[in-house]
Amino acid sequence: MKSFLKGLINVKNWKKKTKVTWIIVLVVIAVCIVLSALKPSEADMKAMASEEMQAMIKADEGSSRKRVTVTYNSLIIVNYCSFSTSGAKEVTEKYVGFVGHAFQADEGFGKFAGQMVNYTYRMLGCGENLLHGAKLTLLLTTLSTAIGVVLGTLLALGKISKNKVLSKVCGGYIFFFRGTPLLIQLFVIYYSVPAIFGFAWRDLFAVGDTQAVYKGAFIAALIAYGLNSGAYCAEIVRAAIQSIEKGQHEAAKALGLSYSKTMRLIIIPQSVRRMVPPLCNEFIMMIKDASMVFAISLMDITTISKNIMTSEISYIVFLPALIIYLIITAFFTWIFNAIEKKFSLYE
């Protein structure tokens, strides 16, 4: 780990490609910083509304029933502001702010850009709690893969152990979770298990907690995804362990190392490198599989985009969803590739 960090900091030893990548990343960040400094402020955007709208907003102040809904979204370099009235006469005004200017966004390209900013903002879960949008996807994926790796290692060791009962139990577990659809597993954990044992997932949290339903659903999803991921990780770990040459076991045995020490010091450290590529794959599969939580009403990227589609009858809403998923997976692929390279030192 220490040498890994050292390698990161030691710029002289970097390859040209790494340097170029970092220069590009830094330039993009610098441009974003400049553009975000140049974009109109929130007050500027809110001042964009027409006189008629301004009058209505002013009238709303002090009254308990608001007629105008003001939405303001900011997405690093772009921001978006919309004013809409409810009631007999519906009027909406939309504006997109970019590099010191605010553009009308009621039709044409402006409308498209405004929608994109607004949808992306909502899908990322900006301004909402932790269990919202992309944050939910990332949290669920990371935690459940972590559970999966730990569980999978234990299952793999169980499956290849000489104890026949243990081996059969672990094999059966893997067979069950790989042989049934994840969505049904999710339903079973979320609906059937509480029904059988007479509890509700939201009971895990305090009575007054308004988010209890979501938190409960999140726990259920975490269990379902963790158990499922465990089965897949187990096969990855088992294959990696069994791909280590028999000679390594023999050498360790001839030196008098016990089975557990052989596994811990010789076999598993060597198999870790072979696990990295398929585990990366598993993690990325998990990011995409996490979209199934829409079935238990957790507010992830997929659920939000589906909600936007039905409420606003906007069919382009899935484009930003795709892009968000793509950016997340690209980011993790990049990280995993770096890890893989570091592990290939001795092979």
Next chain:
Amino acid sequence: MDNFEYILETEHVSKNFGSLSVLKDINLKVKKGEVICIIGPSGAGKSTYLRSLNQLEKISSGKIFIKGDLFLHREKDHTVERIDKKTQQKLLLEMGMCFQRFNLFPHKTVLENICLAPIEVKHEDKETVKKEAMELLKKVGLAEKANEFPNRLSGGQQQRVAIARALAMKPEIMLFDEPTSALDPELVGDVLQVMKDLANDGMTMLVVTHEMGFAKEVADRVLFMADGIIAEEGTPDHIFNHPENPRTQSFLRSILNV
């Protein structure tokens, strides 16, 4: 402590793979300091015999004694003497082994390879082990490679590290399973030299080998194995110059005419 006649003794050792009988009733007595070379055609059971000595292969029946103590006993009808696990482990550590394919641990440096077992199995002091390991590396002529990874070394160097690794456990018997068979011809010499030095230091050695020159020069006794039995045994002079068994004769003729 040292009141044993033979350092290694096998009685009626047999091994079957299913219905195929690989070792048939092998009896051998080895004195301390003896160097024994085992030669024979492939499939004769040479490696299997060597590997069954330190439990890498399970024997079907027979007894193995190490330093006069019973190390392994197995009978087909399972009427066996129970052997204390601790004694068995202690006796196992009296044997060091070198493999055809070296089997160094690729994720550890040369020094770590050598230090691993003394630290993890014998729980010896790390600094002492390191010092001893460096001395062993000097002995095999690889002190400057201590911090390299095994894949940076040539086959001959790897095998010498493997020998040092086995020696670090201070065994009384060294088992060599075709130590030079996977090496390029020009690398064989260094490894054989290390083994000769070891023999001169009085190490008890069992060597499965195809290096007839080595066997002639170093061995005290040569065993010729064929079809799971020791077909002939004797001094190198006897085996190589006056073989009696027709199988030995034909084997030697075939390899010396290459």
